[in-house]
Amino acid sequence: GAVVSQHPSWVICKSGTSVKIECRSLDFQATTMFWYRQFPKQSLMLMATSNEGSKATYEQGVEKDKFLINHASLTLSTLTVTSAHPEDSSFYICSAGSKYSPLHFGNGTRLTVT
Amino acid sequence: EDQVTQSPEALRLQEGESSSLNCSYTVSGLRGLFWYRQDPGKGPEFLFTLYSAGEEKEKERLKATLTKKESFLHITAPKPEDSATYLCAVQAIGNEKLTFGTGTRLTIIP
Numbered sequence: 001g002a003v004v005s006q007h008p009s010w011v012i013c014k015s016g017t018s019v020k021i022e023c024r025s026l027d028f029q030a031t032t033m034f035w036y037r038q039f040p041k042q043s044l045m046l047m048a049t050s051n052e053g054s055k056a057t058y059e060q061g062v063e064k065d066k067f068l069i070n071h072a073s074l075t076l077s078t079l080t081v082t083s084a085h086p087e088d089s090s091f092y093i094c095s096a097g098s099k100y101s102p103l104h105f106g107n108g109t110r111l112t113v114t
Numbered sequence: 115e116d117q118v119t120q121s122p123e124a125l126r127l128q129e130g131e132s133s134s135l136n137c138s139y140t141v142s143g144l145r146g147l148f149w150y151r152q153d154p155g156k157g158p159e160f161l162f163t164l165y166s167a168g169e170e171k172e173k174e175r176l177k178a179t180l181t182k183k184e185s186f187l188h189i190t191a192p193k194p195e196d197s198a199t200y201l202c203a204v205q206a207i208g209n210e211k212l213t214f215g216t217g218t219r220l221t222i223i224p
Contacts, residue, residue, distance in 0.1 A: 006157070032210050043201065043216040093157045102148060103212060105157035
């Protein structure tokens with residue numbers, strides 16, 4: 001089946017630094033990638049939708065200057081958490097899909113900001 | 115606004131004890147209803163997509179069904195390895211976004 005690779009799987013950073021998370025579709029071209037955030041024992045909350053070659057669309061309440069998304073190719077999207085703070089600590093998950101395939105998810109990135 | 119409600123929040127079953135998980139939804143126009151399995155610390159794993167009322171899909175001990183208002187995930191004779199959180203999501207026509215429910219945390223006791 002379709003594989004989505006997310007890297008890193010976990011990261012610890014100091015408050016004020018930036019962290020980049022990569023999401024790759026390994027065996028298909030993903031015209032659209034989605035970034036989610038998940039708090040413990042809660043469901044996935046969509047943060048933004050990124051389309052290859054265009055600006056990301058952010059959900060209401062998500063700061064686009066804080067969560068920078070780049071979708072430079074049909075197989076790679078990146079999420080950069082800028083000037084991270086402890087409240088940004090969470091589980092970030094990407095998903096990728098195309099018009100005719102169900103969305104497949106990466107294995108997530110556990111971000112801890114100290 | 116699309117909404118998905120899953121019940122129960124948590125379910126504990128003895129090994130071999132069959133049961134069903136519920137997903138109620140409201141959506142402007144349903145393109146597809148998705149079931150995923152999520153293990154702790156992992157991303158969701160795709161299980162099924164259902165597109166129209168009356169449709170059923172099976173995979174091993176799992177069977178998903180769909181009506182115009184809800185979907186059920188039936189688990190038959192579950193094993194401990196079926197323990198996970200099961201997530202339901204809907205996708206509206208003309209929109210690639212998924213709207214997720216909060217999931218059912220299933221625990222199968224040996």
